[in-house]
Amino acid sequence: MQIAIVLFDRFTALDAVGPYETLGRLPDAELVFVAEQSGPVRTDTGALAITADKTLAEVTRPDIVVVPGGPGQTPQMENDTLLDWLRTTDATSTWTTSVCTGSLLLAATGLLEGRRATSHWLALDYMKQFGVEPTGERVVIDGKYVTAAGVSSGIDMGLTLVGRIAGEEHAQAVQLLTEYDPQPPYDAGAPHKAPAHLVEEFRTKSRFSLT
Amino acid sequence: MQIAIVLFDRFTALDAVGPYETLGRLPDAELVFVAEQSGPVRTDTGALAITADKTLAEVTRPDIVVVPGGPGQTPQMENDTLLDWLRTTDATSTWTTSVCTGSLLLAATGLLEGRRATSHWLALDYMKQFGVEPTGERVVIDGKYVTAAGVSSGIDMGLTLVGRIAGEEHAQAVQLLTEYDPQPPYDAGAPHKAPAHLVEEFRTKSRFSLT
Numbered sequence: 001m002q003i004a005i006v007l008f009d010r011f012t013a014l015d016a017v018g019p020y021e022t023l024g025r026l027p028d029a030e031l032v033f034v035a036e037q038s039g040p041v042r043t044d045t046g047a048l049a050i051t052a053d054k055t056l057a058e059v060t061r062p063d064i065v066v067v068p069g070g071p072g073q074t075p076q077m078e079n080d081t082l083l084d085w086l087r088t089t090d091a092t093s094t095w096t097t098s099v100c101t102g103s104l105l106l107a108a109t110g111l112l113e114g115r116r117a118t119s120h121w122l123a124l125d126y127m128k129q130f131g132v133e134p135t136g137e138r139v140v141i142d143g144k145y146v147t148a149a150g151v152s153s154g155i156d157m158g159l160t161l162v163g164r165i166a167g168e169e170h171a172q173a174v175q176l177l178t179e180y181d182p183q184p185p186y187d188a189g190a191p192h193k194a195p196a197h198l199v200e201e202f203r204t205k206s207r208f209s210l211t
Numbered sequence: 212m213q214i215a216i217v218l219f220d221r222f223t224a225l226d227a228v229g230p231y232e233t234l235g236r237l238p239d240a241e242l243v244f245v246a247e248q249s250g251p252v253r254t255d256t257g258a259l260a261i262t263a264d265k266t267l268a269e270v271t272r273p274d275i276v277v278v279p280g281g282p283g284q285t286p287q288m289e290n291d292t293l294l295d296w297l298r299t300t301d302a303t304s305t306w307t308t309s310v311c312t313g314s315l316l317l318a319a320t321g322l323l324e325g326r327r328a329t330s331h332w333l334a335l336d337y338m339k340q341f342g343v344e345p346t347g348e349r350v351v352i353d354g355k356y357v358t359a360a361g362v363s364s365g366i367d368m369g370l371t372l373v374g375r376i377a378g379e380e381h382a383q384a385v386q387l388l389t390e391y392d393p394q395p396p397y398d399a400g401a402p403h404k405a406p407a408h409l410v411e412e413f414r415t416k417s418r419f420s421l422t
Contacts, residue, residue, distance in 0.1 A: 012232070013228050013232055014231075014232040017224050017225055020224060020225075020259060021224055021225040021363075024258065030258075031259070033258070033259060045231075047231075047235065047241075047243065047244070048228075048231060048242070048261060048262075049261065049262040050259060050260065050261055050262075051251050051259075051261075053258070053260075100390075120390060138394045149392075150389060150390025151232065151388070152390060152392075152393065153390055153392075155225075155363060156394050159395060159396050159397065160396045163397070169406065169409070171396065171397055172397050172409060173399075173409050173413075175395060175397055175400045175405070176399050176400060176401075176405040176409055176413065177362070178361060178400075179311075179331060179362050179363060179364055179401065180363040180393075180395055180400040181363075181364075181401040182367065182393035183349045183350075184367060184370060184391055184393065185367065185371045185374055186370065186374070188382075188383035188384075188387050189387060189390055189391040189393070190387075190392040191387070193392065194386070194387040198380070198383060202384075202387065
């Protein structure tokens with residue numbers, strides 16, 4: 001089962017690594033990081049580079065496609081090479097997935113039109129202009145499209161999909177091995193839980209601001 | 212504030228990326244991935260390579276040291292270059308930290324002797340031979356030593372440390388931006404929660420097996 005994880009300049013590392021660490025433990029998983037050009041691809045901080053081992057052109061029929069998000073997603077919305085690759089691989093994929101603002105890239109291809117999907121909480125409203133019905137859920141499955149909320153939610157998405165594909169016990173084994181027994185020291189991981197002034201501050205500064 | 216994240220062959224990606232994604236959002240964070248040689252370093256799956264931008268020799272006084280774990284940790288227990296670097300940087304670091312079996316590397320340096328610490332649940336007992344008192348907690352702070360349990364626990368460790376360094380509100384902002392509002396589809400992330408036969412199976416196969 002080939003799992004292609006897409007990289008582009010200024011993606012967010014955890015968006016990609018959460019699904020990698022979970023989906024990669026599927027039976028017969030063959031993970032491959034892909035980008036327009038092969039070689040190291042830098043994240044949004046500039047401090048981390050993950051190697052794209054294959055070009056998009058070299059990976060034509062992955063079983064699962066994973067699209068991370070991050071600040072670099074915005075210019076990719078107009079990158080026809082990437083958008084065409086997403087459309088083409090979607091024609092034969094078993095699952096087409098995204099984390100965070102990666103769902104905006106899927107939305108830009110038209111593939112999510114008329115579907116329920118999620119994204120980073122700051123980007124939810126922005127999805128509507130692509131005919132997508134945004135939800136505030138952490139993981140949304142609509143047909144073969146699986147979208148996850150912001151950054152860390154890719155771990156929940158990956159585990160959910162492992163359960164769908166390989167069964168509950170295999171997913172539990174993956175959860176146990178990755179010791180995914182979260183104990184955040186605060187309870188501020190969603191806009192309805194965090195201090196209101198922080199939510200407001202980020203909404204004002206957001207690149208998805210509608211004002 | 213310089214944060215050095217150590218890489219070695221066959222580390223586990225999420226061990227490193229959890230702290231990266233949280234600690235990297237500290238004010239004035241300067242993240243640097245380091246390894247014995249610079250260049251791409253492969254994870255335990257072989258499918259992911261993160262670039263070490265600096266050699267150990269080039270990074271001499273990081274404020275925070277992060278040591279991930281993974282199957283490749285075992286041979287590193289006898290790598291004097293790495294162990295000496297950990298001892299040397301510890302002399303001036305503000306925080307010396309680890310995730311998963313990274314704590315065994317810290318233990319091998321002697322730095323954790325007489326201290327409370329944690330590790331991947333499969334490796335906890337193994338710590339005793341280094342004079343460390345293992346706990347089953349997810350994040351343990353003893354003096355300036357901060358150790359985290361398996362793989363995904365580095366996110367909780369990172370957020371905890373962000374709170375200590377930059378205050379609760381900053382940590383909550385990091386949690387909100389990374390949308391860390393975990394909703395695992397199963398509750399099997401710790402040995403006392405997972406199906407007993409899975410726990411037993413992994414204990415039997417573990418490289419830390421005491422039998």
